[in-house]
Amino acid sequence: MSRLSSVGIIGTGNVGVAAAYSLFQQQTTGRIILVDRDRRRAEGEAMDLMHGQSLVGRVSVLAGDFPDLSECGVIVITAGVSQKPGESRLELLNRNTAVFREIAAHLDHHAPDAVLVIATNPVDILTYVMQHLSRRPPERVIGTGTMLDTSRFRAALGDYYGVNPRSVHAYIMGEHGDSEVPVWSTARVGGLSIHQQTINGRDFDAQAMQRLFQGVKNAAYDIIARKGYTNTAIGLVISHLISVILEDQKSVLPVSVNPAGTYGLADVCLSIPCIVGREGIEAQVAPLINEEELKGMHDSADVLKHSLQGMQLN
Incomplete structure (x- = not known):
């Protein structure tokens, strides 16, 4: 195994375990290290996954602690605390x-x-926080951002036009949350603009598209109302992002980064399509968006900056 080819996951809650399962099943890495305050839970999850090796292949999964992460090329952080009754968002x-x-x-x-x-x-907030707390370069701290929202968006557009979602190229940008921005102006199916061409017998319908986007934006709420949490799709997102990094794919993904002047935005983290490879963020690839979408990006940044006010980063 080459140096820095292992993957660490900090936090073995629903999302951390879904990410580990996806990494394990896809054999994205040969070694997964699970770290959790509850060491026995991490050990149990590692044991459970290891019992599937005869069906998947040789992937080592073990529970460890921070010193065991020294050989990891990528470390995923899914850990966090839950909101207490009566606790404000800022306190959380x-x-x-x-x-x-x-x-x-x-x-x-x-x-x-x-x-x-x-x-x-x-x-987006916690990506910004980690970029400030860690000594590593900011391009090596990446938030999953709107990768999941974009996947939902492409799946919904694929269903609408009756095509494989992999043939849809469209982004959700900005906040991973209520102020997220659907970028209609550059949305394409098989290279065809959804605004300018009839695709598979269907024309662009503004009202239908707005309903479609509302379904995308509210998807997490709908899932949580039914099962209590979301985990499987974000687990796949995390696994995909890790494979892009470890394999130095230089894929363009909508991840949470500091725009550093892109679209006139700075001192915040939100999602912009970026080239991602072994070193993390290699470059931002900002689509040419229209005035309404640009305003949406600025509104999204304002929402996030408001959340950052009063936070104790020093």
Whole structure:
């Protein structure tokens, strides 16, 4: 196994376990290390996965601690604290910041070269927090951002036009949340603009598209109302992002980053399509968006900056 080819997952809740299962089943890496405050839970999850090796192949899964992450090329953070009754959003964010401060210190010491993938919600806020707390370059701290929203968007458009979602190229950008921005202006199916051409017998219908987007935006709420949490699709998202990094694919993905001036935005983290490879974010690939979409990006940034006010980052 080459150096830094292992993957660490910090947090073995529903999302962390879904990510581990996806990595295991797809054999994205030969070694997965699970870290959790509840060591016995991490051990149980590792044992459970290892029993599937005869069906999947040789993938080592073990429970460990921060020193064991030193050989990891990518480390996923799904850990976080839940909101207490009567607790404000700001109080919750500050408690999660305290958790991330401890994690950042351990990772900077034991795994300074790893790319960090942030999956804990609110992902944009906590990506920004980790970029400030960690000593590693910001391009090596990536939030999953709107990768899941974009996957939902493409799946819905694929269903509408009767095509494989892999033939749909469309993005959700901005916040992973209520202010997310559907980029209609560059949406294409098989290279055809959904605005300008009839595709598989269907024309662009603004009202239908708005209903479609509302379904995408509310998907998490709908799932949580039924099963209590979301985990399987985000697990697949995390696994895909990790494979892109480990294989140095240089794929373009809508991940949460600091725009650093793109679209006139800065000092916040939100989703913009980026080239992702072994070193993390290699470049931002900002689509040419229309005025309404640009306004949506600025509104989304304002929402996130408002959430950051009063947070204890120092």
